[in-house]
Amino acid sequence: MDAVRIYGGKSLFGQTRIQGSKNASLPILAATLLTDGICEIENCPDIADVYHMLRLLRSLGCQVNREEGVIRVDTTRLSECDMPADSVGVMRSSIMLLGALLARTGEVSMEYPGGCVIGKRPIDLHLYALRRMGVVIEEDEAGFCAATAGLTGAVQELPFVSVGVTENLILAAVLAKGKTVIHPAAREPEIQALCEFLICAGGKIEGVGTDRLVIEGVKRLHPVRFRVPADRIVAGTYLAACLCAGGRIFLRDAPCAHMESVIACAERFGVRTERETNGLLVEGRADRKLPDGLVTAVYPGFPTDLQSLFMVVMACSGQDGWIEEKVFENRFRIVPELIKMGACIQVAGTRAYIHGGNPLHNTIVEAQELRGGAALVVAALAAEGTGIVTNRHYIDRGYEDITLSLRELGAAIELA
Numbered sequence: 001m002d003a004v005r006i007y008g009g010k011s012l013f014g015q016t017r018i019q020g021s022k023n024a025s026l027p028i029l030a031a032t033l034l035t036d037g038i039c040e041i042e043n044c045p046d047i048a049d050v051y052h053m054l055r056l057l058r059s060l061g062c063q064v065n066r067e068e069g070v071i072r073v074d075t076t077r078l079s080e081c082d083m084p085a086d087s088v089g090v091m092r093s094s095i096m097l098l099g100a101l102l103a104r105t106g107e108v109s110m111e112y113p114g115g116c117v118i119g120k121r122p123i124d125l126h127l128y129a130l131r132r133m134g135v136v137i138e139e140d141e142a143g144f145c146a147a148t149a150g151l152t153g154a155v156q157e158l159p160f161v162s163v164g165v166t167e168n169l170i171l172a173a174v175l176a177k178g179k180t181v182i183h184p185a186a187r188e189p190e191i192q193a194l195c196e197f198l199i200c201a202g203g204k205i206e207g208v209g210t211d212r213l214v215i216e217g218v219k220r221l222h223p224v225r226f227r228v229p230a231d232r233i234v235a236g237t238y239l240a241a242c243l244c245a246g247g248r249i250f251l252r253d254a255p256c257a258h259m260e261s262v263i264a265c266a267e268r269f270g271v272r273t274e275r276e277t278n279g280l281l282v283e284g285r286a287d288r289k290l291p292d293g294l295v296t297a298v299y300p301g302f303p304t305d306l307q308s309l310f311m312v313v314m315a316c317s318g319q320d321g322w323i324e325e326k327v328f329e330n331r332f333r334i335v336p337e338l339i340k341m342g343a344c345i346q347v348a349g350t351r352a353y354i355h356g357g358n359p360l361h362n363t364i365v366e367a368q369e370l371r372g373g374a375a376l377v378v379a380a381l382a383a384e385g386t387g388i389v390t391n392r393h394y395i396d397r398g399y400e401d402i403t404l405s406l407r408e409l410g411a412a413i414e415l416a
């Protein structure tokens with residue numbers, strides 16, 4: 001069955017290795033299109049979204065293989081600029097290929113990438129900003145054709161921070177003619193990793209890690225070997241699991257420097273953490289109230305991708321609390337499922353109010369998207385009785401093997 005079974009009520013003791021970052025791997029794999037030769041990318045996670053990205057690269061004529069955790073992408077001969085609709089539609093990150101392909105081949109046609117339950121996920125700002133770099137884009141109801149006689153740098157003063165738009169503009173600008181300024185640029189660690197990859201390959205990018213990126217176009221980028229950083233959201237997921245179930249866990253390779261806001265929040269919930277050179281130690285169980293709630297924001301604020309996980313922490317903490325989602329318009333989809341487990345939660349606009357004190361009990365609940373699905377698994381760890389989370393395929397999009405990792409941390413969990 002496409003589900004996991006959890007025997008709840010057990011504290012966690014153990015350690016697990018944190019996988020490479022999904023959201024760093026995807027733009028870096030797209031960026032290999034900008035080099036002419038064989039790039040070797042280490043530590044890419046073995047997850048469905050990476051599989052779809054590799055399939056898209058192959059459909060464009062790249063030679064791709066994975067051996068012992070290293071993905072080799074040979075972009076010497078690109079043959080196509082149409083991508084298979086089923087891979088484009090199922091994975092939103094296909095939009096990241098737009099900037100890279102325009103830079104490499106000057107032409108792209110693709111269906112609109114998938115939206116999902118957390119929001120409409122429009123690409124209007126992507127298209128607006130690329131048009132300002134010399135791209136002609138014709139849209140119809142199914143998708144669009146984009147073409148350019150040559151990308152030219154531009155000053156891009158954006159109306160709001162967008163991770164994907166920042167990534168697409170970096171990929172379009174790094175080989176463009178002239179200078180591009182992106183402001184406000186997203187500052188996520190995944191953007192920083194993409195910039196580091198491109199600088200290694202010969203790109204000229206200043207302001208990495210700030211909200212103002214200045215990119216001087218160069219003539220060519222050479223292939224590189226690069227290691228993807230660990231996934232801060234996966235690490236935050238297992239941190240939340242300890243906050244809910246209690247215990248003492250060690251997250252090997254956890255990127256602590258990318259998790260400041262999350263670690264600080266965990267400590268406000270009353271657990272002890274220790275940053276080690278090779279990971280993060282977490283001990284205790286959340287039992288305190290966050291008086292001033294929790295608000296998601298762009299990096300370095302609290303990440304929207306952990307909002308569902310920390311809603312579950314609040315529901316398990318026995319305390320009242322509230323959480324506000326300010327990035328996506330529909331990211332409270334797990335509320336009805338948590339209510340089935342006995343949680344008392346009210347949603348009002350962009351805020352969810354969680355009334356503690358109701359111990360959760362396990363039942364059958366349904367994952368509806370990636371991070372919400374992981375949050376339901378974490379809730380089941382702390383709840384009494386045996387629970388089932390269905391639609392595991394959503395979770396497999398971003399977690400290499402959540403069942404194995406949680407079992408390594410001492411959870412009683414199995415595929416169902």
Ligand code: EPZ
Pocket residue numbers: 022023026092093119120121122123124125126127161162163164165304305327328329370371398
């Ligand atoms: C990236 O999505 C991540 N995905 C998301 O992670 C993450 O939640 C999000 O950034 C925010 O951090 C990947 O990196 C593959 P945005 P992205 O553009 O780039 C609106 C996960 O769980 N917007 O920063 O799509 C948009 O609707 C995923 O790993 C427009 O209106 O996010 C949203 O409300 C989920 N028009 C806001 O901007 C546009 O053209 C921020 O989205 C583009 C975006």
